[in-house]
Amino acid sequence: MGRAEERRARQRGGHRAAPQRRRSIPETGNGSAGLAPGGGPRKSLLRRIFSWKKVLGTFFGLCLLCIGGFAAAYMLVDIPAGNDLAKQESNVYKYSDGTLLARVGTTNRESVDLDKVPLDVQHTFVAAENKSFYTDSGVDLRGLARGLYNTAMGRGTQGGSTITQQYVKNYYLNQDQTVTRKLKEMVISLKVDQKKSKSEILAGYINTSYYGRGAYGIQAAAQAYYRTDAQKLTVEQGAYLAALLQAPSQYDWAVATPTGKRLVQARWNYVLDNMVKQHWLDAGKRQAMKFPQPKEPKGTPGEQGTKGYLVELANQQLEDRLVAQEGISRKDAVQQVVDRGWTITLNIDKKKQAALEAAVKEQLTGRLAPKQRRADADVQAGAVSVDPRTGRIVALYGGQDYFKHYYNNATRTDYQPASTFKPVIFAAALQQGSVTQDGKPINADTVYDGTSGRQVVDHGGKVGFGPPNEDHADYGNITVQKAMNDSVNSVFAQMGVDVGMDKVMGTAKELGMDTTGMQAVPAQTLGSMGASPLEMAGIYATFDNHGYKVTPSILKAAEQKDRKADIADPIGGPVISRTTADSVTSVLTGVVDDGTANRTVAHNPLRAGQQVAGKTGTSDCDRSAWFTGYTPDLVTSVGLFGEAAKAGGPGCDGGTVRKGDHVTLSGLMGGGRVNGGGPPAQIWASYTFGVTHAAKFDLNTSQGAAVETPTPTTSPSQSPSQSPSQSPSGTPPTSTSTSPSQSPSRTPTQSPSQTPTQSPSQSPTTQLPTGGPTTQNPLQLGSPQQQEQRQP
Template sequence: MGRADARRAQGRGARRAAKSGGIRRLFTWRKMLGTFFGFCLLIMGAFVALYMYVDIPKANALAERQSNVYQYSDGTVLTRTGDGVNRQIVDLAEVPKEVQHTFVAAENKTFYKDQGVDLKGTARGLLNTLSGKGKQGGSTITQQYVKNYYLTQDPTVSRKLKELVISLKVDQKRGKDYILAGYINTAYYGRGASGIQAAAQAYYGVDAKDLNVSQGAYLAALLQAPSQYDWASATDTGKKLVKERWGYTLDNMVEMHWLDKAERDKLTFPYPDKPKPAKGMEGQTGYLVEAANKELDKQGITEDVRRAGGWTFTLNIDKKRQKQLEQAVDRQLESKLDRKGNKVDATVQAGATSVDPKTGAVVALYGGVDYVKHYYSNATRRDYQPASTFKPLVLASALENESKTQDGDLIGVNTRYDGTSKRPVVGSNTPFAPENEDNQSYGDVTVQTAMNKSINSVFAQMVVDVGPPEVKKTALALGVPDQNFPERPAVSLGTMNASTWDMAGAYATLDNHGKKVTPFIVKSAKNRDRTYEPVKGIGDQVISRKSADTVTSVLKGVVDSGSGRAANTSAYEAAGKTGTSENNKAALFAGYTPELTTVVALFGESPKDGGGQVSLTGTANSGRANGGGFPAQIWADYTLGALGGGSSARFDLQDVERGEVTLPASPSTTPSQSTSPDPSTSKSPDVPSQSPSETPSQPTSQSPEPPPSQSPEPPPSESPGLPGEGGDPGRPGNGNNVANNPPGQ
């Protein structure tokens, strides 16, 4: 490099040095430190100004809060809630010391040492609020008390800053015992209970002074999520979480030397008492309000929001149809039961959901004998199986997927299947050989006949032909919940869990020509400070109209001359399906007219503490309860009244798929029966063994199934050693099936 190049390089270096020197002069450590201190002083000044400006306010106006009004669809009042706060203030001295400590251990271990605020938690809460994540935890007991007693639940920055300042002032001017007493007396524990005295009564039926440390730990754990952690209504996840928080609370007490480790190890989880519904919730009212509140929770109008009061909730419930449903249950079931003198009758629980298939509106609901006597709603419970009311969804999936049999025949109404009882399915990696009702074999039958008679062997094979994953996909699209849903041939018998509400949605979707119907009960919710977007009842086309209308045509045959004929009258056109679950623990009828979709169910529930599923066999001394008996009769009685004595409306079925018929039309035979013709239309003469004279108004003397004495020997196992199926052979489940019963049941 020459001297000229050296000079140029030297010049460039000098310019870079001058530039970097300028940056260093601009960002010297003295300037940066000064800026930092200046920013801190600015923040401190702002905080001091805020501290001087914000005083401890008066208590908020919970005592003056408005009630919430629940209305029928016509605007008449169903009930009012929240007229007053269920609270009784108690002195801290009345609460055992160890119970006081449970709340500190659960919520704020540094309570007795801190200055009333958690700066990190508050900063995190502010950031979450600014980023749109809403209300977050991390507050001290003092902050929570201030929020409950002086402020609101709104997750805003201004409220959070006020909470911080007021908490500092309250901590300075009030003692810790005053704050703790205020906290446990103002906190909401669920079940309508505000304050520890009301909570002690609501969950354990005792006064606060009589609580033990284990019960106190449960109540302290509740405060994190009262609705989610209430043992009576918690999901399995909720129960797991509250047990963990209960244990966490006690472990913290050991850490803080408030509880001896040996004593801690002896403590067991204190299961709370069953809830006692509030006044004004008697009869069906409580079930309606509960269903509405569950829906509102999902829409963001949570329990905390509702507690502020001032809401008017208008439900879709039609007052006249609701009365018709209650009367139908009374006439066709309750009047026939001897609940005090008959052990079986004492176990019977009825539930129903009725939906307008054109809108999704729930127009009537039956949750049980009385919300005060039976807190758990039979309309929305998911702990029983829908049984053979699921079979139409298997057919819908076969049609939608244009599935074929093992012989390559397109599955349709007239497609023939082997209806032999205990016939092993073909083409499945999961062995399954379901028994038909009374172990009856039918030989070659059409799909229509198989649906009319609810032949288990046919639909088990159909699930294999369609593919269990595809069947599940169709079922979920129609509205069946993904709860204990097995992808196995046994799913044909409805071995998942679903409520009458769920199945009403699925059948309403069929009724609505395959366009998704989501049942919803809240028509509108009005409050001066909040707008509400109701659930969208009608959604997208989830299966083709061709598939949906074909299923409807088949289900018309079930009502006209199959297992559901107890629902048949000349006053309306109807389609439907019966169902009876394993061991006769549940019986259902799911049916619809062009204007109304309704699912009625009976459940066998032990009246003993802890409940448990029991058999319905012997209900009203009528032998085996089944979907074609009481449920179908209730359905018919209600539907007739709900339609004003009848309706001329007819199903508008378009482009109904008849399917291929490639096998010869041979008569169906059984080993124990003479030859009988096999129909190929929806007006099939195949009917269950039931007296022709039986009508929907005669629910107790006869049943679509033969009497218990004709029950066959118990069905064999599907395949030994198969998890989930081997010990549950066949799981027959319809209105014409023995449900895995031993002889004589």
């Protein structure tokens, strides 16, 4: 049809399809470019390579390969002979010089038949670890695949394991985290599930697991935690032992932190709730159940006296390293450390350790009369001594006898550090370049109102907090240096708000305090959180080390026959600037020479020219008393804790005292009230001055008592405009070499009996002249999230 015909057809309403346009095809030699041999369009390269037939064929080929590989492994891998008992070897612990400290490893194990364990107690372990145990094939394929992937990617074990797999790992294999070991575990678990009954597997599991306290197996655990046999365990007790397996060292009620106690109780509830869901436990009986608090533990051979505390911390830090280094769980780390033939060399200096123990005996335990004085029976002492340049723990005192008091007083965090926290507040102020309510920089010479009970203000508004000073002493207008010397609560409460409590707690975290669960509230300025001598020693060691982070370590080396642990460097990077750290040190020399530690430390006859910085601390009702101090080469934190040795009598807050409660130390050794400048400082001085030599701090600061600067003489009634002229602003920071016993530039400090001339309603601060410029740090510290406050 021609064009004319097409036009006529359209005019008549006809609909003829327009002819398709032909795409021009370049001519080639054969005239068929872009066409398949059959004349159709040619397939793309990608479609030729990845056709659906090839993809499907490859998939099935891989499946067959995996099936064949598994079949071969299943035929080649046999169930090995049980070797768990052969693996139980003594751990050897050595002092830093290589001499023997302790040998620990007599295995506490007694296997029992499953029919000797109540059925309800059996069910607690199944509910805790593997609810499908009675019906599964012995392997959790999804968990195993996840574990294999994580292991191959170097992420550690994050997949679940059945009871059968855990039994196989405990009894037939080891705790290594390799793909080969995981595959062996799967094959052996399948075979064990086929050849052994579920009762035999469950019995093997509960008899080979480690429960902490040196106890292997449920019988040893029942005795260690409840002083009973496995056949007499209640379901509540069984649920605790089942919960314990997840983290034996962290969940042991006797030594658990508040967080650990909360977690193990949550795990205990989880176990019992699962039993209800599985119809193994009546819901009504479940609701009536109460947490069964375990009995006090006993030590194991080789850990008698003070040695057990050293061994405990060494094991703990080695477990931490394995968790971090190999990505394994805490449960597996414990299994790898306890009685596994390690040779562990500690940083403990044999002579310093002996000197610390002698100082505690001389100044405290040798003078106690527990039958005559209640406080003498209730006192517990803890101390940690650290080399600030290396971060090594050179001496540690956890208590008189590990067999009699299992709780390590050197690492416990259930008592308030009290005023030993004040230097952290001052460090935060300097680090953040903070100012007072009137916009004046905070430094050692800043003046605050030291009136006892003065309400803290925040830019005109009160925050509802006005802490009293000790003995309700009113100091009037005093410098920060004087407030640190005399530990004036009202000053540091206001300073904390001036800085911002989130920044204060952020600095505490950066310095090494565990701030988990702590709220950033003004009450924390009193040191009302929990802390340990180990934590406080690390914080002060960071001050001593010019702001470089010190994480105290007791581990020098740890090795097995074919394995070495990677020991982390205790010294990290700077968390506060040198100027900040050195300014804190300079101010803390005033506490020793002119403040609360003057009598016991500054004028101690054993002192031979050592320059000393430190801070005392005494908590509410004298429940704890502290002295954390340092020389240029040694930092030591000493804490005394009132822990009720028996029940009975009134407590500080009313009510009847229960055994283990926090109680007052008043009346200790026949004296009156106890404070940080008393027995703790006496222990510190007796030890430190016996093992250190004359040395002076190398300080890069123009602030504080260690630096010879003119002391302001302005009376408290004068306003800032009436103060003497300020020192030249260009004065550079200086390195001090002032002897601690010489302070010719200092004027007598104000007596607490002086009546303040500034009313609490007035502006809380006045700026007095300093001996040089205040250095603001470039480092900015993050602030932790505000969380629920941890109770002391």
